[in-house]
Amino acid sequence: MKDAISNKQIMETIRRLGIVRVTELEAYGIPRSRLYRLASQGAVVREARGIYVASDHPYTAEHTLAEVAKRVPGGVFCLLTALRFHELTTQKPHEVWIALPTKARRPKLDYPPLRVTHFSGPALTEGIEVHQIEGVDIRVYSAAKTVADCFKYRNKIGIDVAVEALRDFSRRYRGGANELARFARICRVATVMQPYLDSIS
Numbered sequence: 665m666k667d668a669i670s671n672k673q674i675m676e677t678i679r680r681l682g683i684v685r686v687t688e689l690e691a692y693g694i695p696r697s698r699l700y701r702l703a704s705q706g707a708v709v710r711e712a713r714g715i716y717v718a719s720d721h722p723y724t725a726e727h728t729l730a731e732v733a734k735r736v737p738g739g740v741f742c743l744l745t746a747l748r749f750h751e752l753t754t755q756k757p758h759e760v761w762i763a764l765p766t767k768a769r770r771p772k773l774d775y776p777p778l779r780v781t782h783f784s785g786p787a788l789t790e791g792i793e794v795h796q797i798e799g800v801d802i803r804v805y806s807a808a809k810t811v812a813d814c815f816k817y818r819n820k821i822g823i824d825v826a827v828e829a830l831r832d833f834s835r836r837y838r839g840g841a842n843e844l845a846r847f848a849r850i851c852r853v854a855t856v857m858q859p860y861l862d863s864i865s
Contacts (some may be wrong), residue, residue, distance in 0.1 A: 674698060675707060678718050682799025683734045686714050712775065722798065728776050730800040732760050736771045739764055740792055741804040742781060743813055743821055749795075750807040752832040755825060763788060763805070781817065786850045807833055808840055812847035815857050827860055834864050 674694050678684050686696050699716060702708040708716050715734060724730075729741060729749070739762035746761070747753035759779040764770075766784045791809025794801050805813060811833045814826035833840065844861075848854040 669694060669698075671698075671702065671707070674702065675718060678708060678716065679721075680799065682717070682721070683711065683730050684716050685734060686716070712773070724798055726797045728760060729802050729804075730797040732762065732773070732776065732778070733797075733800050733802040735773060736762060736764075736778075738768060739771070739803070740783075740788075741802065742783075742810065743817060744779075744825070746805045746807075746810040747814065747825075747829050749804050750810060752807060752810065752829045752836070753825060754828070781820075787813075787816075790850055791847055806843075806847075807837060808843040809847045809850075811844060812851040812853055812857070815848070815853040816851040818856075830857070830860055831864055 674689075677689070677692055677694065681688065686699060689699055690696065699708060703710055703716065707719055709719050709721070710716055711731060712735065715731060726749070729745070732739065732741075741749060741761065742763040743761040744753065744755055744757040744759075747755065748757065757779075759777045761779045761781065763781050763783045765788060766782045768782070770780055771778060791806045792803050793806050794803055796802070811826070811829050814821055814829050818826045833844065837843075841861075844857075845854065848857050
């Protein structure tokens with residue numbers, strides 16, 4: 665019996681999705697046995713448990729973020745990872761920082777190492793941007809929201825990192841003061857941030 669869907673069609677789907685989960689392909693009517701066969705032939709590469717890419721996948725410097733977004737769809741990239749994404753820091757975090765709802769279970773990833781923070785209310789839901797990396801939608805907090813988060817979590821990341829981010833934001837986003845003030849209120853750090861804002865204005 666001839667397969668209902670050709671290998672070419674399967675590969676086109678995988679390339680279009682960029683990074684795929686087995687369950688995603690099943691939703692397209694592609695059985696996992698076909699995926700495993702393509703992997704054994706070298707046309708598809710297993711990146712991690714349940715995660716596959718085409719062997720000619722166009723990797724970018726932010727591939728890790730795309731992979732984490734696929735495996736932790738409820739997460740939002742935050743703090744040091746979001747700072748790095750927005751080019752607001754000289755830090756090079758060795759962990760991927762993600763925000764999850766307060767009661768969410770910690771994801772079990774063998775790689776990359778995750779740093780999970782739990783947000784709630786507007787601090788969790790406000791300021792989320794959606795960007796696309798390698799065909800995958802990733803959710804990351806906006807530059808202004810990330811700066812406010814850094815002041816809120818200054819004891820975790822260091823006040824010097826938060827101040828550096830604020831200075832870089834003020835240089836790169838002229839006219840972003842209102843947005844910054846809004847997120848400072850949401851994160852309840854307006855009073856903490858004010859002296860630093862005064863010093864760079």
